[in-house]
Amino acid sequence: MNKNAYKNPVFYVSSIIVLLLVLIGTFMPEQFGAVASQLFDFTTVNFGWFYLLAVFAIIIFLFGISITKYGKMKLGPHDSHPEFPFFTWIGMLFSAGFGISLVFWGVAEPMSHYFTPPFPFLEGQTEEAAREAMAYSFFHWGISQWSVFAIVGLVIAYLQFRKDEKGLVSVAIQPIVGKNKGVANTIDSLAVIATVMGVATSLGLGFIQMNGGLTSVFEGIPNNIWVQLVIAAIMLVAYMLSSSTGLNKGIKWLSNINLGVALLLMLFVFIAGPTVFILNTFVLGLGDYMTGFIEYSLRLTPYSGGEWVYDWTIFYWAWAIAWSPFVGAFVARVSRGRTIREFVFGVLIVPPAIACLWIAVFGGTALYSDLNNGTQIAEAVNVDVTVALFETFATLPLTNVMSILSIMLIFTFLVTSADSATYILGSMTSKGSLNPSLFTKMVWGTLIAAIAIVLLFAGGLEALQTASLTSALPFTVILLLMVVSIIKVIKRDYKVKK
Template sequence: MRGKAPHKNVVFWVSSIIVFLFVLWGAISPKSLGDNAGSVFDFTTYAFGWFYLIAVFFFTIFCLVLAISRYGKIRLGGDESRPEYPFFTWIGMLFSAGFGVGLVFWGVAEPMSHFFEPPMGIEGQSEQAARVSMRYSFFHWGIHQWSVFTVVGLALGFFQYRRQEKGLISTTFNPLIGKTGKTPLRRTVDILAVIATITGVATSLGFGILQINGGLKTVFDLPNNAVMQLIITAILLVMYLTSAMTGIDKGIKWLSNLNLGLALFLMVAMLIMGPTVFILNSMTLGIGDYISKFFEMSFRLTPYTGGTWVRDWTVFYWAWVIAWSPFVGSFVARVSRGRTIREFVFGVLIVPPFLAIVWIAIFGGTALHLDLLQGTDIAGLVNQDVTTALFVTYEQLPFSFLFSLLSILLIFTFLITSADSATFVLGIMTTDGDLNPGRFVKFIWGVLMAAIAVVLIISSGLQGLQTASLIAALPFTVILIIMCLSIIKVVRKEPNLRHKKRNIQ
């Protein structure tokens, strides 16, 4: 199946022009972009925070119920199809695409931020603050986040491989609107998916660039400024475009295996070198708190006190992953042909969040132990500059220089994997579902992605990155809900399952 040529594709041109105008606005008037970003961020989180919380909880329950139902036996492909990639490689691809650099960035920064300024009026830098910081960090990187990716990946995988249809977000609407007609609606959905994808990826790319700069400042005392960030972006651009041109089975596959292997090495090394018993105890307690407070955290808002903590953290995270979901879902679907719905859901919904919890417990737990029991002030340093969180923790441990270098390498490879995967997915989205998009399309999206990340960093820093995600995520949340309805409708029509049901009756 070949898609339309780029010059004939309305989705490609409309979405690329919108993104280009956004980049141009930030380049010409960064202060204007920054000011407007702040206003939109405040309004969106205030007016629609409740919608994000309810929607993401619904996605979580939907995925779990679907997996354990009789529909869980359906394969993403023909009944005789089998997985294309080995389990370790598959998980590596999920881990690299879904977390990108976000987990490395926030693995220490988030628990220490909550420890310094906890929610619910808890005293900062106290034992209770440490416990709450772990619980909320586990929650934000747990199954809620991955339920969003699961919905998109499952819908796209089902229609691509089970129904042999195009790999487009709009294709998942077919059970509700039919396979033909309604072209304006289809194009609008696909354009929203492209804009959500590029802003979501640009957010993570921007976080990674800031963290690399923070790491280079800590390790090599290099300047932490816009010039260095432009240099880092240029290097990344060349590397991920080069990788993207080699395709999934070469560059992306190799880098995904490298990412997972290097991440596992760092986790094991830190577990051994760090406060091992403290880490295991805090992880066990944190998982217990996560489970026992699952529903409370899922719906927690503060309408009576007017606090902004939930909006600044939980709502931002859900908006961020929703914006990130067209890319991650498309990529996950692309590498999951042949797996059953049950295997897909538990593989995507359970394994990566478990790895994230272990990562946070090891790295965040080490930092908490240093502050609580050894008198360091990592939380204070993180409050001053969140990008240096991981590296100031390393400074308190043996072999800090080596671990800092390996972590900078991991951030680079994560960014390269995420960005080259994103250029590949954006190419699919803007060439009418072509599973092997041309180099020109991937090149255009690769350049625009780097440009928007730089503009957001320079114009308004982290605030701009957050706002870009929130704006794109709001309409796409509605699209995700419609996807769930489409999945329900289409799996109920599976002929084999209907036949078995009649036999039972």
């Protein structure tokens, strides 16, 4: 075993806690789910306002610092250059930050909002509901979600590559809280636990979606746990091969493949689908997103008592915050050598723009079909969200070919997510090592896959996902401390440079 992992209490504490949570979720799924749900409801209902304000403040800070004199400072030595080409960098960001989630929700979310609109005065399955559905989908997958990943990535990358510090969440707030081993180990253990549970549930949901796709394409393949088990086993073997090649080969090439296949699928649907409608939808949705950005960002319902904002926006922000240690640390690792300005605009503009275009193409095609062709994709999604993408392909030519390509894309996203997550977990539990041992990565990779499989059998995926989101509240405080931390460090460094 890697010496750093062997001597690091974070490795043992986090792995033991994760194992205990999985055992409880396996043998007492209903009780575990009830407690997790109560904790999540308590944090979101009582602190939803805090999530909204924090994310909004982080966005303002990131754009603010990028346009100041500090924007020219590099995430690394003065003479450093970007480690990865731009397309590869964006591919890595896209794979780690969105991955399978966007493939899953690109149709499912706008169709869900079309069926049940965000505002109570709107009637479902109308043109007005379709317009609002697209605007809100852009908002949820846009700048706000990525700002959470960006602040973590910015602080860790700056301290790691410019100050030669360890790439850990605890180190990122040291300029504020000082050096305390107990506090540092607690924060890092919390980051590891949230990452493991979040990735495990995403993999489990990915196995379910892949199984649904295979069943829709190949009549002889059933939709059951045993097929999902085979998918998990194949994914684990592919991940092991990818992980053994290192960051510069496995994740790099898979990220390029992911982005390439995703763009190919999007181009096909754009051409084969209602092209002009998609373009109009994209432009209008972008306009609605921009004009409604402040309202959406700070929207709560204290007078009407509606649950929609809690079920969607606040849930998304909690999910992004809970995932921020993993995605942020990975974003930091692949952003060495870029200026702060290039980092902020690259992370906050390009991936969200791709996401909005993806939603316009796939979600727009589904909306057009329901509005003009009498299909019932929204009804199907309301019954089972996993069928959203494949129901949309059924309205287009080359249905099976596109479905198979999508299944391949989901699979490579699964492998990339597992690969990047276990790299970061290996680093987190090896005292911030840039090159965690293969053994440590294999331990976490195997553990994550095993957790996903066990929970599929136990039916506890949703409970574990909800449990992981309870970590969002303390991490929101940590994110705000990071903002203060990076301001303090950068101002001091700028004065020294002058």
